[in-house]
Amino acid sequence: MSVATESNEKILDVKNLKMYFPVTRGVLRRKVAEIKAVDDVSLSLRPGETLGLVGESGCGKTTVGRCILRLYEPTAGEIVFEGEDITRLNARTLRAWRRKMSLVFQDPYSSLDPRMNSGDIVGEPLLIHGLVSKGAAYRKEVEKLFGMAGLDPRMMDRFPHEYSGGQRQRLSIARSLAGDPSLIICDEPISALDVSMQAQILNLLHELRDKKPRLSYIFISHDLPAVQYISHRVAVMYLGRIMEIADSTELYSHTLHPYSIALLSAIPIPDPDFEAERKRIVLEGDVPTPLNPPKGCSFHPRCWRAQARCGEETPELKEVSPSHRVACHFV
Numbered sequence: 001m002s003v004a005t006e007s008n009e010k011i012l013d014v015k016n017l018k019m020y021f022p023v024t025r026g027v028l029r030r031k032v033a034e035i036k037a038v039d040d041v042s043l044s045l046r047p048g049e050t051l052g053l054v055g056e057s058g059c060g061k062t063t064v065g066r067c068i069l070r071l072y073e074p075t076a077g078e079i080v081f082e083g084e085d086i087t088r089l090n091a092r093t094l095r096a097w098r099r100k101m102s103l104v105f106q107d108p109y110s111s112l113d114p115r116m117n118s119g120d121i122v123g124e125p126l127l128i129h130g131l132v133s134k135g136a137a138y139r140k141e142v143e144k145l146f147g148m149a150g151l152d153p154r155m156m157d158r159f160p161h162e163y164s165g166g167q168r169q170r171l172s173i174a175r176s177l178a179g180d181p182s183l184i185i186c187d188e189p190i191s192a193l194d195v196s197m198q199a200q201i202l203n204l205l206h207e208l209r210d211k212k213p214r215l216s217y218i219f220i221s222h223d224l225p226a227v228q229y230i231s232h233r234v235a236v237m238y239l240g241r242i243m244e245i246a247d248s249t250e251l252y253s254h255t256l257h258p259y260s261i262a263l264l265s266a267i268p269i270p271d272p273d274f275e276a277e278r279k280r281i282v283l284e285g286d287v288p289t290p291l292n293p294p295k296g297c298s299f300h301p302r303c304w305r306a307q308a309r310c311g312e313e314t315p316e317l318k319e320v321s322p323s324h325r326v327a328c329h330f331v
């Protein structure tokens with residue numbers, strides 16, 4: 001049994017997070033509106049747990065990840081990481097905390113500095129955080145990180161362009177491990193890769209979790225089968241809010257929110273008979289702009305179950321069982 005399923009300890013507790021980006025106009029950059037990219041999101045994470053964040057593009061999942069890493073300054077809310085509210089830390093103290101959290105980007109082609117050799121790319125955080133000085137110990141640490149990510153340390157002197165896409169993502173993962181973090185935020189880590197590479201990267205993340213039982217991930221993706229494979233719990237986001245959050249098995253087998261039902265109904269099933277029988281829910285229209293989100297339930301303009309109340313009242317994310325919460329008036 002993993003730490004994630006045994007413990008009630010929280011490594012991360014995000015409370016009522018809001019991230020509104022100002023829209024400005026004119027020479028004086030007067031604020032004329034706000035984009036509500038994240039609007040009152042609360043979630044938590046246990047040591048060793050993987051939380052999947054899913055939803056269509058623009059739903060705010062990447063912004064949540066970037067707020068947790070303090071790459072964005074949240075508009076409101078608390079981000080308690082290992083017992084400390086990191087929204088209140090100054091830049092100097094935050095730097096020390098940064099070692100404990102890292103990010104794996106979506107695009108391994110553009111996220112690695114092409115002028116640095118791969119050993120320096122992976123080892124740079126060790127130097128930034130003063131964990132080791134250049135020399136034999138540094139090289140040994142970098143070799144260890146290469147090994148952990150399934151890369152041959154003899155490739156340390158090569159440059160990113162000499163690697164395949166999957167190997168580059170392994171480099172990103174090796175770099176993300178450099179400060180021995182307790183949380184890695186994986187932002188669409190497989191979407192730029194072909195299918196066989198995707199499976200390899202997912203397996204690597206799995207193996208690392210087995211080797212480091214207290215390592216937690218937030219896995220941001222629109223790829224629902226991948227999220228199901230890697231995550232202990234899953235949160236479905238829509239227009240900056242969590243619509244449903246549950247244990248992974250529960251969410252995929254007992255889906256309750258109309259939006260989650262529609263998303264899951266679009267996953268192809270490799271069984272032609274079952275596929276022919278099953279009902280697919282096609283959502284009409286696009287996700288509305290977070291600049292002017294619909295009143296009431298933000299999903300109501302696209303929801304096939306919507307009733308008059310949905311256009312007036314915003315549904316609370318309410319508990320339907322101890323591990324399952326849903327934001328819908330009719331669940």
Ligand code: SF4
Pocket residue numbers: 257258259297298299300301303304305306307310315327328329330
């Ligand atoms: Fe649909 Fe209404 Fe439920 Fe929103 S509250 S998901 S619009 S039924």
